[in-house]
């Protein structure tokens with residue numbers, strides 16, 4: 001028997017997406033974006049010295065083949081990585097779904113490319129159509145909404161947090177992703193009221209093919225500043241068909257979700273979920289490596305690379321998070337048993353050295369531990385699902401090909 005662990009390092013791209021010129025941050029195309037490559041370059045040049053220092057140090061990910069994968073994907077060397085011959089399976093995967101967002105990336109990694117065009121709101125003022133604005137205000141019980149624009153979630157709180165406290169109106173904003181985000185004060189507006197509002201309005205947005213309604217609760221005041229809390233909740237469209245989690249369950253295996261995976265798949269094919277900050281999630285992943293059943297899939301997402309550092313264009317923070325992740329995953333990799341496969345990958349890029357504040361279209365690393373060493377080469381996202389299915393002895397579905 002065998003077990004599988006699929007670990008998504010959210011936004012840890014490695015450059016070189018073949019269609020990067022069709023994706024943008026503002027006016028700037030994503031051509032040339034390279035999350036890991038540019039972080040490694042900044043570290044080597046002494047431009048990532050906050051809370052860490054020196055060349056990017058990722059011995060465990062690099063031993064599996066991260067540096068080699070960066071070079072394969074982008075043609076660029078990542079300074080500090082890629083010196084040794086990989087001891088894992090390594091390759092670079094491209095996405096075919098037409099969104100560079102989290103659900104598109106995860107669904108395709110789970111075997112199902114997104115078959116539709118997502119709806120994106122224009123970067124205009126207002127960003128939302130009048131009937132949607134009215135529907136949200138009516139559901140909120142307010143005379144109107146604030147925001148109604150593209151924004152970074154932290155910047156818009158600094159700009160509109162005080163006005164939200166004065167008016168009581170919810171702050172609604174979007175991004176280059178297919179999202180409708182509602183920020184509201186946990187105490188003044190009420191956390192439960194915000195979650196109810198998002199849940200009630202979600203079917204309207206999903207009918208428009210907007211991927212997610214995201215509740216963004218925050219606390220604080222104008223004097224001390226406003227801070228988002230851990231009570232974020234995503235209300236996502238359901239995947240349009242069966243995915244890897246269903247394949248595992250249909251064969252009688254259990255599926256354990258760690259982090260945002262439950263939200264991203266609307267709990268489809270998932271037995272249980274644990275949430276929390278990434279440091280806690282790593283402890284849960286370690287526990288699953290020690291306890292997961294034969295035939296099971298443990299599916300984890302580590303979001304802080306993206307949410308705390310990529311969108312904030314914080315190169316030092318992103319480098320630090322990669323180094324902390326690397327140090328923590330090492331002992332877990334060493335606890336894998338015969339018959340286990342762990343794949344580490346990503347869902348899109350979010351190059352912190354790039355223009356704008358949105359994701360970047362990139363290839364992603366595919367690093368495999370437990371099934372020997374070797375080059376996978378250029379792969380598709382769906383090959384990840386096919387390979388896990390192959391490893392677990394399941395029938396595969398969809399376009400993916402196993403690289404095992």
Ligand SMILES: O=P(O)(O)O[C@H]1O[C@H](CO)[C@@H](O)[C@H]1O
Pocket residue numbers: 102151152153154174175176177178179181214307311
């Ligand atoms: O700037 P914040 O609120 O973190 O928003 C980011 O988070 C959203 C969901 O991942 C993305 O679409 C991006 O807009």
Ligand SMILES: [Mn+2]
Pocket residue numbers: 010011101102306347348
């Ligand atoms: Mn993501």
Ligand SMILES: [Mn+2]
Pocket residue numbers: 306307311359
């Ligand atoms: Mn993101």
